[in-house]
Amino acid sequence: MIRSKFVATLVLFLFEMAILPSPAGAAMPNIELPEIGDPTHTLMTNAQEQELGEAFYRSLHSQMKISTDPEIKDYIQSLGNKLTINSDNPAQPYTFFVVMEPVINAFAGPGGFIGVNSGLILLTEQESELASVMAHEISHVTQRHLFQTFQAASRMAIPMAIGMLLAAVVGAKAGGNGALAGIMAAQGMNAQYQINFTRDNEAEADRVGMQVLSKSEFDPRAMPEFFERMQQSTRFVGGRIPEFLLTHPVTTSRISDTRDRAEHFPFRQYPDSMTYQVIKAKLRVLSSPNPKAALEFFKNHENRGTQQQQDVAEYGTALIHSRARETELAKVILQKLVQRYPNQPHFMNALAEAEMDGKNFGKAAQMYEFGLQRFPQNGAMTMNYARALLNTHQQAKARQVLHDYLRYHSPDPDIYELMAETYSKLGDEAEYHRYYAEGYYLLGQTQEALLQLHLAKNAAGGNYYLNSILDERIETIRNEQRENKEKQKDSPF
């Protein structure tokens, strides 16, 4: 264990030496470096980092609740995209996602996988505050601050690497997260892999992040404001320090540094997007353990702020009615909002969902058909349209809708499950198992995925084309498993 940490440290050291230009004429000290083994073992390519990132993301699904709500997913990804196109490395692919956890945290994994907890989003009071945390995380990625951690992980078997990355990146402490503590104990690991961003790392991520923020038309002043709110929030959650502050310590001097820097940017107004407000209301409803408290929150806001803020509070109230199966109450509010905001897909989607809740599937299907003409390729409407079609025995049409959508969008476990359900209703057992397999695979449940693929093969019978697809898939997954086993043998643990 000691050896691996040592090698990783040394590699980072060499890496930093390599990019620092040596001052002309300065005498280089003659340093004798110890043997560090085969260097090809220690350098990770972009492709390897991407692969590690994907495995990390799949495994995260079994450790924490990642939101699959298409509206939430679309929002966080598009907000992230707005920032990354203005970053130092706009070509790097990023996946942004929301973790349904009240803990105030955000983190970056390998391969540009950036998670933001619902608790952090709900603590923000302006969209620029949320953007400032994301810009800060993006800057840790572009400035390669996690390089050392990912290097160490890349030499381990995937389950170990994931345990370490979760501990390091998510900042969980042994005993803090039961499942994770179990993994770490089983792998003989302790908390030595906590990420400790250096003070310089943090200052750099703030500085670079603020440039990204400003270039992306968000308020640079929101960064120190949100740092301050995070610090103050400790008072409200029983003195518990937000996870984010443990992994990215915010000091008083850091706040004053960012504030000084923010003052150099011209002052102007930065109105929140309506989608930010809508998504925050939805997150409040979905993450509230107590619907009554959430309802009270929205009722208190229905007469406060701008007209738009009041309307969003009404939308929150409608969602709570919808969840409580008070469909008629929800519909009255949502019909008014749809009329007032014909260009807002979220209100129309919520109204059609209320029809679904009331088991008016035919009516809901009509509304989605109309909605998709106005908002083509809208993820939430497409998924719900397919559900409405399945409930009105139009499975062939549902299959068409889902396939069309998948042509331009990356799949997720939910859409695969819907595909499986569609093929089940079409009586196609082989495709049913095949889509279940792909869903399990994305959730990091490889054994279940293989089992489903074998069931698919049994059902495929003499279908030569499908059989060859299934064989290839089984082979790929088995190879991945084999590679992991081999890494486990080489692992220093």
Ligand SMILES: [Zn+2]
């Ligand atoms: Zn940080």
